[in-house]
Amino acid sequence: MSMKISVPRVWRxxxxxxxxxxxxxxxxxxxxxxxxxxxxxxxxxxxxxxxxSGEGEVLTYTIQYIVLEGYREYAPIVFAIVRLKEGIKILAQLTDVEPENVKMGMKVKAVLRKICEDGKIGLIKYGIKFKPV
Incomplete structure (x- = not known):
């Protein structure tokens, strides 16, 4: 079962x-x-x-090896709690780093990357991920 993406929600x-x-x-x-x-x-x-700012540091992270259908090509997926310079914490996916190289305290910056795609309707969803500085 793949996750359905709402086109209006993506635009909002x-x-x-x-x-x-x-x-x-x-x-x-x-x-x-x-x-x-x-x-x-x-x-x-x-x-x-x-x-x-899009600049921050990894406070903690987890590695997801078992993922939903439609995301299997991206596994394993690293999710992290990132504290931005502004002080807020957000849950985000890490990119451009092997899971074994992720460390707490690692400096990261926001980048635009492909999140997923719904092949049936052709919608590709992009979003913010974080990569090491």
Whole structure:
């Protein structure tokens, strides 16, 4: 069973997934990634968009050897919690590094890469992954 990709959802989330764009609360300053319309810290609805630096470090990681159909060609997949310079932590896939070479504290930067494709409708989904600096 492969994962279905919604074309409208891909378009709605394009700035967050292609540009690493977040929302920042005008009231309390909390950064939200992925972007959200309401601050979960103070409830403020007045948020503005900001591009994140894309630079950070690996706090922890896991290696996924068993993956869903449609992702098998990418296995093993390394997922990491990356702390960005801005202080927020995001879950992201690592790329351009062998799993045995991943280390906690490793400096990484965001890059645009292919995430997956739905061959039936021809949609290729791209997104942000992180690679070693």
């Amino acid at each position: 989330e394009i700035k967050a997934h292609y540009l690493l764009e977040a929302t920042v609360c005008n009231k309390c300053g909390k950064i939200h990634y992925p972007p959200r319309p309401i601050c979960d810290n103070c409830g403020n609805k007045n948020l503005f968009r900001r591009k994140l």
